[in-house]
Amino acid sequence: xxxxxxxxxxxxxxxxxxxxxxxxSTRTFSGYVLAWxxxxxxxEREFLAAISWSGYSTTYADSVKGRFTISxxxxxxxxxxxxxxxxxxxxxxxxxxxxxxxxxxxxMDDYGYWGQGTQVTVSS
Numbered sequence: 001x002x003x004x005x006x007x008x009x010x011x012x013x014x015x016x017x018x019x020x021x022x023x024x025s026t027r028t029f030s031g032y033v034l035a036w037x038x039x040x041x042x043x044e045r046e047f048l049a050a051i052s053w054s055g056y057s058t059t060y061a062d063s064v065k066g067r068f069t070i071s072x073x074x075x076x077x078x079x080x081x082x083x084x085x086x087x088x089x090x091x092x093x094x095x096x097x098x099x100x101x102x103x104x105x106x107x108m109d110d111y112g113y114w115g116q117g118t119q120v121t122v123s124s
Contacts, residue, residue: 002026002098002113009118014088016122020081022096022115030054033103034072034079035111038092038120045095047106051079057103086122093117 008020020036035050049070050059058070069082079096095118097111105111 002032004096004098004113004115006094006096006115006118009094009120011121011123012086014086014122014124016086017082017084018086018120020083020094020096020118020120022079022081024077024079024098026077029077030074032098032100032113033105034070035097035099035106036068036070036079036081036094037097037108038090038094039117040089040092043092045108046092047108048094049081050103050106052103059104059106061106083120086120088122088124091121092119094120 003025004022006022030053036048037045039045048061048064051070051072055072067085072079096115098113099111
């Protein structure tokens, strides 16, 4: 079992930056692929980024490529999402997710563990 707790959300202005963190309670953190998703009101949950066990490989959705960076610190059981140049349409609840298995997945159903989410509000 893996428990995930996100933090770092808040209210910012368009163009600002924000860094989200997600701490996992597991002794085998380095054995999990981690990802970030978001869900805006009335919309489906959307994949943003994923990172491999070692952190050497990352994948991004086209909508955030070049502006968001996913990283992990296996010594701290933590995955991060650095978000730059935020836009009002990116207002959503942001979730981290984990899977024990292969890297390279972007569907919700591929991830078995989820945090409770953290709200990010971007105003214009």
